[in-house]
Amino acid sequence: MSAATIGAKAIVPARPERSAGVWATAWRRLRNDRVGMVSLAIVIAFVLLIIASALGLVAKDWQKEIGVPNAPPTFVGPRVEEATKDPLASLVAKDAKPVDLSDIDPLAPKYKEWSERAAKIQIADPPRAQTLAFGADRLGRDVLSKAVKGAEISIFVGLFAAVVATLIGTVLGALAGYVGGKLGDFLEWVYNVFTSIPDILLIFAFAAVLGRGIGTVVMILGLAGWTGMYRQVRAEYIKHRTREYVRAAEAIGVTHAQRMFVHILPNVSHVILVRMSLLVVGFIKAEVILSFLGLGVPVDQVSWGTMLSEAQAELVLGNWWQLAAATLFMAVFVTAFSLLTDALRDALDPKLR
Amino acid sequence: MGNLVSVRDLRVSFRLGKSHVVDAVRGISFDIPENSAVALVGESGSGKSVSAMSIVRLLPENAIVSADSRIEFGGRNLLTEPIEVLRDIRGKDITVVFQEPMSSLNPVFTVGDQIAEVLQLHRGLSRRQSMERVVELLNEVGIPDPRPRLASYPHELSGGQQQRVMIAIAIACEPKLLIADEPTTALDVTVQRQILELIANLRAKFKMSVLFISHDLALVGEIADQVVVMREGVVRENDSVVRIFSQPKDPYTLALLACRPRLDAKPRRLPVIDDFLSADGTTSLAPVVLALAAEIRQARPPEPVPIVEARGLRKEYRLKTGLFARKQIDAVKDASFGLARGRTLGVVGESGSGKTTVGMLLMRLVQPTAGQVLFEGKDLLALSDAALMAYRRRIQIIFQNPYASLNPRFTVGQILTEPMRVHGIGDSDDERFAMAVALARRVGLPPDCIHKYPHEFSGGQRQRIAIARVLSMRPEVIICDESVSALDVSVQATVLNLLLDLQDEFAISYLFISHDLAVVKYMADDILVMSQGAIVERGPSEAIYEAPQHEYTKKLLAAIPRGFQRVPA
């Protein structure tokens, strides 16, 4: 074997323009997709908003009752106070004077003392606003702040629950798909157990025992929602483990772990990303329903779901703005995120390879 | 005889993405006379399928056909007629047989229903009447015991039978023209011959014309009257089959004829397309081929002790078929053979013969049920995983599919340096990259390929990358598992030449597995013929081809398309 030929030192060409890998090519495709870019901008705007909210830069005082209860939004105008038609007014004579009860009123001597004392106390009660940017709820809290804070909670829960579900599903799916055998059978059994129970019921069961709270909701949704990711990752790993490039790696002597994570995982990552985006949307919607039912965030937090639960009663009275705010914020974000996911999937079209 | 179909100045492009348009067919013209067989020959990307499909306007939605193109049939321009007219012609006057019979048949309808549909559609037969006709048709295409077959589903039939069903659908209404788009490419060699004969017989019987599309000139030479050679969207040559084979004018045609390994000669090196296509596109064949043919390849004399020896290799698969029943499939039955240093052992067989499994067993990519693989006396199958690592370097494999054997997310540099890193070759990453560049150059790739991704290369180039990867470990034995089967004819020749050069330089032993008998005969010094898991015949390659002993070997040799293989004067 002539070692001289192969081992000869050759000059490695410099790396001028780095050839585009899958992600760079995908990014280029995404850039050309107008709908995708607009959706991306909206999603980024929301993310910045909720970071600002989490840091306390905006919507910090959402709990303060700064408005008149059920104050309408500014663009609608303040509630016109109709002259309260007191039904009893017709019964009262026009120039009737109040009856003086001082001689039989046991508290009469104290009134003067009390009004003197009251005059000394200053209550700095700022006047309640007649209208707020997006109106006020029944307690007078600013709906816009609530919507922003609710966004923070709902999106946060959606994202983190998706991450949890993705981690569990990916690791288990990779093991089940690649290793197979007894481990695969065991994981399939776990999967069957979890999927035998309808999703909502599983969430309810977890909620019943684990209680409320943001962290709890993240865990509940993650534990109930990993099965879809597991199924897909497992299918991908089964498909790839017999592919020739993996066989070639085995022939070279690459270890199992390297094959699983260095060779196969990069080829599956785009599938995982798209699926995770779908999970985010699903989990946000689930969190909203949970909070609506009182099973999600604790009482002292606000979520789009709690806003909707208040909105039901408000609508009958004709106060539509909290419903509109929650729906609008949620619709814009979820639509943008869904369109972004679609654009991402098109950009990552495997025919690139 | 008049012309049945006339294609004039056909131009077809495809729109990919917003502003990206690719020209597939760039202005071709040819005629299909009545009652004749015309072959459309070309490699991948030649535009032959697109041209044929244009006749019945079965193009994908993003296809753009030029307004100046004309396809005349029965006095009408099929490209401009309303779609209802086309639908009337399809299935009745002009019919199609596709390449992949399994996916071309509807999986949820019975065979009988699918054939009957054309009869009901175009002949207005009732269901009962059409079923009677279907039985006749199934007989016609050679399906034994046709009546019960009416209720069969496509997946219950073999590939060859499925293709016969497709042909039955195509001839049901006695068409004037049958377009056969690579109908035998997906089938085994022996079945291929049967289908070819069937088409030829039906053609004679119904006096219909056949437009036969293929990449295999030798195959086409057996049944065609006229051959149209296409390359990259244009017609290179269009002539009677006799003249194409005896006096080819176009250099590309010459190249196609010459690049295929021949059964009667073993030149030192196969001619490649570039030998024929000079800058002005004209070269005379004679001096090139004569020069190459003069030098006969010499095989290395065999050493007494083989470098790799397989003893009693067996692989059984057990499948669960019922509640407690098991079925046993013997993929490889008791294979024993030896591979000498610096020589090539060919393994030939059809699908299901076990030839690929044998290669996998030698590499321990598949665990054998029994047997030994002795590498310089040491049994590889008994080694622990750690001990096996030392041997992994010395025996390697090149797979069939160049599109699947390279990790799409690795750069070529990463692909080539990974084996070095695993086996501790080279002291630093820089040194390894330098070695990778040298390897790339050795296999004929430009040095800047190091930073590129596999999808930027053609099939032939990817196979070279795979060869370079294997070479980085300096193996002594390389298993070539159908390594050139997925490549175009012209590219095959270049890769085969490369493999032979490397063998001369490094004394590598090859286990050359293939279903392509001509290629195996050319590459191998000794041959094993396998059928259904067993080695049915073995011997030096000349002996096998000149005097086959076993029935199966004879059948296999008889199925090789011979075409008109004549060396031009």
Added chain:
Amino acid sequence: MAAYILRRLWQMIPTLAGVILLVFFLFKFFGGDPAEILGGLLATPDQIEAIRTQLGLNEPWYVQLGIFLKSIFTFKWGNSWTTSEAVSNIFATRLPATLTVMTPILLLDVVLGVTAAMAVAYVRGSLTDRTIMVITTIMLSISFLVYIIVGQWLFGFYLGWFPVQGWSDSVLTNLTTYVVLPVALAVFVSLAPQTRLYRSFFLDELGQDYVRTARAKGVSENRVLFKHVLRNALIPVLTNVSVQLPGIFVGSFLIETFFSIPGLGREVLLAVNRSDYPVIQAVTVYLAVLTMVINLVADVLYRTVDPRVVLK
């Protein structure tokens, strides 16, 4: 076939065992003390201890598991901790209401979904197709809650066309009066996701080789879609329906809560809010069994829809 069914029933056992174990340990180790919940806020420690003994909570865990198993197989779950109604009775009385609401929803879902998807697939690639896709995306981004709230307000309160709550003993009255609004809303909401999903099934099938063969035979586009493609697309539709089917029993909980329909879903929700363990546990286990049975039936039905399926 019999061998296949037997084999599947045999395979259900470990899954069922897993579900039982999951429910048991989930409630045992994460749930609150059942004795305290049952006793209520005003119970004395003695009373709580008495309840604990009665429930067998002082026994080792495997004995408790045994009690749990016994209640599953004898269908005796005792009574609801809040209403003291026998759990089995709860099942029996609430199930019909759920079915009255959910069966029409499921049927209309599939029929309308398939029809809409075929229509969209027919005009694929056109402006209509893309517009509908955008509309469905937006529709999907609005929470189900909003649809119900607005729907109830609009049709029940403002226009007064339907009652917002109520139930009767007569199935016919229920179907014509009380069920109409909830069913209409639920079907409207699910139209968007179902159309998208089924559309993708149709488009996948349209890209298959056999469609090209059909066209080569001269089959018209209508026939290709309605005969060749539809038949094949029914396979993933069946999968989808069989996956959704178990969910309808509990998935109706939102509708039942909003419209005060005395169904199983609403019952489970009430139980969750009140930590009424026996109800939740019973529903979970029995629905798991139901899911497995439905899967088995679906797999057997596959054989009639997809001839390639081999039931081993």
